[in-house]
Amino acid sequence: GAVVSQHPSWVICKSGTSVKIECRSLDFQATTMFWYRQFPKQSLMLMATSNEGSKATYEQGVEKDKFLINHASLTLSTLTVTSAHPEDSSFYICSARGGQGDNQPQHFGDGTRLSIL
Amino acid sequence: AQSVSQHNHHVILSEAASLELGCNYSYGGTVNLFWYVQYPGQHLQLLLKYFSGDPLVKGIKGFEAEFIKSKFSFNLRKPSVQWSDTAEYFCAVRMDSSYKLIFGSGTRLLVRP
Numbered sequence: 001g002a003v004v005s006q007h008p009s010w011v012i013c014k015s016g017t018s019v020k021i022e023c024r025s026l027d028f029q030a031t032t033m034f035w036y037r038q039f040p041k042q043s044l045m046l047m048a049t050s051n052e053g054s055k056a057t058y059e060q061g062v063e064k065d066k067f068l069i070n071h072a073s074l075t076l077s078t079l080t081v082t083s084a085h086p087e088d089s090s091f092y093i094c095s096a097r098g099g100q101g102d103n104q105p106q107h108f109g110d111g112t113r114l115s116i117l
Numbered sequence: 118a119q120s121v122s123q124h125n126h127h128v129i130l131s132e133a134a135s136l137e138l139g140c141n142y143s144y145g146g147t148v149n150l151f152w153y154v155q156y157p158g159q160h161l162q163l164l165l166k167y168f169s170g171d172p173l174v175k176g177i178k179g180f181e182a183e184f185i186k187s188k189f190s191f192n193l194r195k196p197s198v199q200w201s202d203t204a205e206y207f208c209a210v211r212m213d214s215s216y217k218l219i220f221g222s223g224t225r226l227l228v229r230p
Contacts, residue, residue: 004160032216043121043222044207093161097216103168106218108153108161 002028004096006109021079021112023094029074030096038091084116119144121210123221131229138193138224140208149211150191156204200230
């Protein structure tokens, strides 16, 4: 089946640091990638949707300048948390879908646990 | 606002018991419905999906779900659970032609051997 690789799986860093998370589709071309955030015991909340080669579409309440998304190729999207603070600590999950049809499912990465000290 | 509700946050069952997990959504238009499963330490995996046609959908591993439009529900069922079904289950809804998925808060299922 389709595989989405997310890296790193866990990162701990100091407040004020910028952190980059990569999301790769390993065996298919991802025309659309999604970034989610999951707080403990809560649901996945969509942060943004990115299509290859175009600017990401952010959900209401998500700061574009804080969470920079780049989808430069059909197999790679990155999320950069700029000047991260403890409140940004969370579990970040990416997903990817290929093709244009409505029936194309989203395939999920394993997630990245971000801890800001 | 559009939302997806999973009312059971934690469910504990013994092996061979029957399972039903509730999922309700609030949206009056066209929906596509999904159930995802996340086994411990693994990523989300698609269990089954409904787009159109027969409202009773069969998925992998013996799971099924029924779309009842009048109740805005898409409950997940399995006649006889196994210990290996221990996982967290998420209901998700896609509304109209959007690619966005809106997830429920998840249900943690623990099956005792």
